[in-house]
Amino acid sequence: MRKHPSLSAGLRYKVLSFPPNFPLPPKAQEEAGTPTAVHSESYVLIGASNRFNSRLRLGMLPTADENASRTANFISAAEENEIWRIKDGESLLDFLEGALPQLPVRSILSSAEAHRFAESEGARFPPPQYSERFVDVLQGNECGVVLVGDALHAFPPDLGQGVNAGLEDIMKLRESLRRHGHDLANALPDFERNRRPDVKSLVRLMQVSHPLQYKQYKYLALLFQLKFIAQFLISKVSFGLIYRPPFLEVMNAEFTYSEILRRVERNCKRYQLGGYALGAASGLFFALRGRWLAAMACLLAPALLVALLFEKTPKEFELAD
Ligand SMILES: Cc1cc2nc3c(=O)[nH]c(=O)nc-3n(C[C@H](O)[C@H](O)[C@H](O)COP(=O)(O)OP(=O)(O)OC[C@H]3O[C@@H](n4cnc5c(N)ncnc54)[C@H](O)[C@@H]3O)c2cc1C
Numbered sequence: 001m002r003k004h005p006s007l008s009a010g011l012r013y014k015v016l017s018f019p020p021n022f023p024l025p026p027k028a029q030e031e032a033g034t035p036t037a038v039h040s041e042s043y044v045l046i047g048a049s050n051r052f053n054s055r056l057r058l059g060m061l062p063t064a065d066e067n068a069s070r071t072a073n074f075i076s077a078a079e080e081n082e083i084w085r086i087k088d089g090e091s092l093l094d095f096l097e098g099a100l101p102q103l104p105v106r107s108i109l110s111s112a113e114a115h116r117f118a119e120s121e122g123a124r125f126p127p128p129q130y131s132e133r134f135v136d137v138l139q140g141n142e143c144g145v146v147l148v149g150d151a152l153h154a155f156p157p158d159l160g161q162g163v164n165a166g167l168e169d170i171m172k173l174r175e176s177l178r179r180h181g182h183d184l185a186n187a188l189p190d191f192e193r194n195r196r197p198d199v200k201s202l203v204r205l206m207q208v209s210h211p212l213q214y215k216q217y218k219y220l221a222l223l224f225q226l227k228f229i230a231q232f233l234i235s236k237v238s239f240g241l242i243y244r245p246p247f248l249e250v251m252n253a254e255f256t257y258s259e260i261l262r263r264v265e266r267n268c269k270r271y272q273l274g275g276y277a278l279g280a281a282s283g284l285f286f287a288l289r290g291r292w293l294a295a296m297a298c299l300l301a302p303a304l305l306v307a308l309l310f311e312k313t314p315k316e317f318e319l320a321d
Contacts, residue, residue: 001129001130001131001154002129002130002131002132002203002316003127003128003129004127004128004129004203004204004207005127005207006127006128006155006156006158006206006207006211007211007212007216007217007220008125008156008158008211008212008213008214008216009124009125009126009127009128009156010124010125010127011075011076011077011124011125011156011214011216012075012076012079012084012122012123012124013073013074013075013076013122013123013124013125014073014074014083014117014120014122014123015071015072015073015074015117016058016071016072016074016109016113016117017069017070017071017072017113018037018060018069018070018071018072018108018109019069019070019108020037020039020063020066020067020068020069020070021036021037022036022037022070022103022108023035023036023037023103023104023107023108024036024037024043025102025103026102027102028043037060037070039062039063039064039065039066039067039068039070040062040063041062042059042060042061042062043059043060043070044057044058044059044060045057045058045060045072045100045102045103047099047100048098048099048100048101049099052077052078052215052218053078053080053081053082054081054082054099055076055078055081055215056074056083056099056100057075058072058073058074059072059073060072073157075214076214077214077215077216082095083095084122086118087118087119088115088118088119089111089112089113089114089115089116089117089118089119090111090114091118092114092117092118093105093106093109093111093114096109125155125156125157126154126155126156127155128153128154128155128156128203128204128206128207129153129154129155129203130152130153130154130199130200130202130203131147131151131152131153132196133192134146134147134148134152134192134195134199135147135188135189135191135192136188137184137185137188137189140185141183141184141185142184143184144184144188146173146188146191148166148169148170148173149162149165149166149169150162150166152169152199153165153199153202153203155202155203155206156206156211158206158209158210158211158213158247159205159206159209159210159246159247159250161202161250165202165257168198169195172191172194172195173191173195176188176190176191176194177191197258197319197320198256198257198258199257200316200317201256201257201258201260201261201317201319202257203317204261204313204314204317205246205250205257205260205261205264208246208264208311209245209246209247209250209264210224210228210245210246210247212224212225228245228247231244231245231267232244232245232248241270242267242270242271243263243264243266243267246260246261246263246264249263258319261317261319262319265313265319268310271310272302272306272310275302275305275306276302276303278302279298279299279300279301279302279303280298280299282298283295283296283298283299285298286298
């Protein structure tokens with residue numbers, strides 16, 4: 001596997017299971033019009049504390065099965081977060097009662113689940129990674145091995161793409177098998193050749209798209225948030241010159257991961273060109289007024305910003321046009 005750095009790799013997480021119809025807090029009951037959780041809805045349980053070391057946010061995604069338990073990921077960038085120190089179920093229930101005063105925690109969570117969660121070591125997000133070779137044809141044309149899903153590409157859940165990408169691997173494999181009449185010697189290399197650009201692009205997108213959403217570096221996360229909002233707003237008024245942030249683009253099933261990465265790169269180039277054009281125009285403005293120092297600063301500032309803010313795409317992720 002080829003591993004690549006990411007600002008969210010290594011963060012700790014644990015998963016807490018809620019019963020399917022847990023009671024909603026009174027305010028949410030009013031808004032939702034139901035006293036208990038509904039399987040087709042998403043929920044975010046926000047803890048009372050906003051301190052970095054005791055911050056609690058539990059997100060729950062919808063489930064297809066109305067009787068399935070609701071899993072909530074607890075992810076924290078703070079190694080000192082109180083929850084990591086709790087090792088028994090009783091202390092966990094005490095902690096959650098204080099952290100989530102809006103919920104009758106003890107009547108929702110069984111002590112067995114509290115014990116399981118407290119005793120679990122949890123896990124850490126893997127660095128974005130993929131396998132360069134992922135098919136093999138064995139015994140002539142008799143059988144083959146194919147890696148799909150997390151076995152082929154693993155990464156932190158920044159874009160919520162793990163399951164989608166795995167399902168798409170299967171769809172693409174099926175297309176290759178059909179195209180070659182199930183002749184493995186041709187179908188599997190065809191799958192590998194066609195799927196590789198998207199696998200690589202997906203891994204690159206994980207590095208650059210939204211790794212700071214867990215607030216692990218406060219000020220950098222704030223800058224990232226501002227950049228996200230600015231890019232979203234510019235994309236609305238730039239007549240297609242600037243694309244939406246990749247976090248939103250991945251939700252459009254019509255785009256391949258390669259196409260989204262191309263858009264990210266075009267955005268970078270266009271921001272840079274825009275910066276140089278603005279610098280040149282303001283440089284000219286000051287030069288015409290004889291303010292040579294200001295003119296020089298305007299010409300140099302974009303180059304400095306580009307050098308500081310823009311990372312060149314590693315060769316491995318460059319896409320053929
Ligand atoms: C905290 C967190 C949040 C996430 N959020 C999202 C999200 O919002 N959206 C999203 O799309 N993805 C999300 N993901 C990623 C998603 O869970 C994975 O990408 C997806 O589950 C991968 O599916 P898979 O079938 O490839 O692998 P897995 O789900 O890991 O399945 C592999 C299976 O193989 C079994 N197995 C392993 N070894 C053996 C063996 N030797 N013999 C037999 N069986 C074996 C395992 O027990 C497991 O059941 C998240 C991941 C994490 C950790």
